[in-house]
């Protein structure tokens with residue numbers, strides 16, 4: 001997941017120091033917070049389900065990444081203005 005995001009960022013032709021806004025959306029336990037912590041070179045051994053959301057600024061590959069990590073638990077999504085489906089399982093709607 002992290003390598004995929006980094007390869008997308010690497011392919012972008014931006015000016016040095018350019019800011020990118022990234023929103024991480026996905027089902028609970030998908031690994032969104034783990035990915036964000038890895039990008040920020042933080043410890044990933046004690047991660048708990050995200051209640052609400054995290055916002056973090058990370059410098060990576062010459063970009064300033066402003067990353068929004070939205071909690072994927074149903075109870076969190078019901079409080080947040082996010083709508084969508086699990087692309088791999090149409091029988092499991094997020095809402």
Ligand SMILES: Nc1nc2c(ncn2[C@@H]2O[C@H](COP(=O)(O)OP(=O)(O)OP(=O)(O)O)[C@@H](O)[C@H]2O)c(=O)[nH]1
Pocket residue numbers: 001026027028029030031032033034035044047048049050051070071072073
């Ligand atoms: N094996 C494996 N486990 C992972 C990977 N990424 C995350 N995990 C584990 O999956 C669990 C959930 O990871 P989180 O990063 O909390 O997932 P999340 O998408 O932020 O979940 P919510 O906050 O509930 O939306 C944790 O126990 C992680 O250690 C991965 O690439 N491989």
Ligand SMILES: [Mg+2]
Pocket residue numbers: 032033034048049050069070071072
């Ligand atoms: Mg999380």
